[in-house]
Amino acid sequence: MQKLVAIGGGTGLSTMLAGLKQLVGQTDQELWIESLSAIVTVSDDGGSSGRLRDELQMLPPGDIRNCMIALSEDANLISRLFRHRFRGDGELGGHSFGNLFLAALTEVTGDFTEAIRISSEVIASKGHIYPATLSDVRLVAELEDGTIVRGETHISASKVPIRRLHLEPAECLPLPQALNAIRAADIITVGPGSLYTSILPNLLVAKVARVIGQSSATKIFVSNLMTQPGETDGYTAREHLETVRKYAPEIHFDFVVVNDRRISSEQAERYAAEGAFQIGIDDPIDEALDQTTEIMRADLLDDGEKVRHHSNRVAQVVLNCRKQALSHATVAV
Secondary structure: OEEEEEEEOHHHHHHHHHHHHHHEOOOOOOOOEEEEEEEEOOOOOOHHHHHHHHHHOOOOOHHHHHHHHHHOOOOOHHHHHHHOEOOOOOOOOOOEHHHHHHHHHHHHHOOHHHHHHHHHHHOOOOOEEEEOEOOOOEEEEEEOOOOEEEOHHHHHHOOOOEEEEEEEOOOOOEOHHHHHHHHHOOEEEEOOOOHHHHHHHHHHOOOHHHHHHHOOOEEEEEOOOEOOOOOOOOOOHHHHHHHHHHHOOOOOOOEEEEEOOOOOHHHHHHHHHOOOOEOOOOOOOHHHOOOOOEEEEEOOEOOOOOOOEOHHHHHHHHHHHHHHHHHHHHHHO
């Protein structure tokens, strides 16, 4: 049985959690997950989350809500309710019910983490969710032309490459529960997700990268499938990994998980029109690795129109990395 901590945000993290939850408590398997935890970025300032953040001075609930839904029982009507987004142009228009539920519980309990815990129970979540920090943290980027851009939404919309990223306030503190989960973990995954606005914000929170680096867990970097327009234009898979190393040099990854199936020509054409391109196929990541980091290549693509990771395939590859690490350790002994 394994304790797993997944770090990230956005669609990438919730997609992987949906696969990992299937392995929680599956004692008939060689390796199964006893405890599953997610550490989620709270720097979102757009959409429903941004509106609630500004109006109620609370942490943005969107990524937290998505992770709760991903970890819930699929047949649960309440999880469908949490996905519901109100239509129309009024004040409710565009808001997610799950976001409003978290906002209401935060006001009732006076504690965002308690609101997450109660919501997770209501939605029958199969894991624990921790915000990376409880500070009202904002992303700040210095672009290559010297421009300073504040806020996740503006950073993603910028067309100028990012020179440096930091948080305001710089000394925001992590949740003790999140650090304890990292220390107790057998497996720690970082990614997939938007590099600058989902992955790095977690690692920039004080102590998080250092505690990950000190952990004896098997550490796995899950590579993205595509570049992200306005954020990682022109990046290779290698540059994604090197950027993480630049901001979190304390972390040594035992494995890097890379998709090895090419997207369809129709997908490639459609995404190229938006400025996004597949990574990891024609841009080998090997040069960025030392001899103690292994590449795990597999078909990780979902079969839908959008280019997404296949939840169950990614989850299985993550456990395969752990199996391989344990076999290496046995041989070494």
